[in-house]
Amino acid sequence: MTISNTGTGDVDPAVRQELERLRDSIDNIDAAVVHMLAERFKCTQQVGRLKAVHQLPPADPARESRQIERLRRLAESAKLDPAFAEKFLNFIIAEVIRHHESIAEDTANGQPDVTD
DSSP states (O other), rough: OOOOSSSSOOOOOOHHHHHHHHHHHHHHHHHHHHHHOOOOOOOOHHHHHHHHTTTOOOOOOHHHHHHHHHHHHHHHTOOHHHHHHHHHHHHHHHHHHHHHHHHHHHHHHOOOOOOO
């Protein structure tokens, strides 16, 4: 047993060290995910501007469906729950569409793009 029965909740130092090591790894992964999402959104902002200038719709349901299927396959091969991956991508897609709608509205109103 790794937790003492003294009622103090003391944790074995080796367990605490392993927990800290794992949490440090999680923190590093979280930072990488945030940076990757930032890069992804920089690209989708450019897509939004291109769509707005050429008066293309903010959403592309066919592409979104392909992306969801692609991500589900990737999730399966990575041993990640495909339903979770789909929910995650749907959240991102909804945010991207919201950004594209905003960019299109600003472009139609002659407002400068300040998303960079």
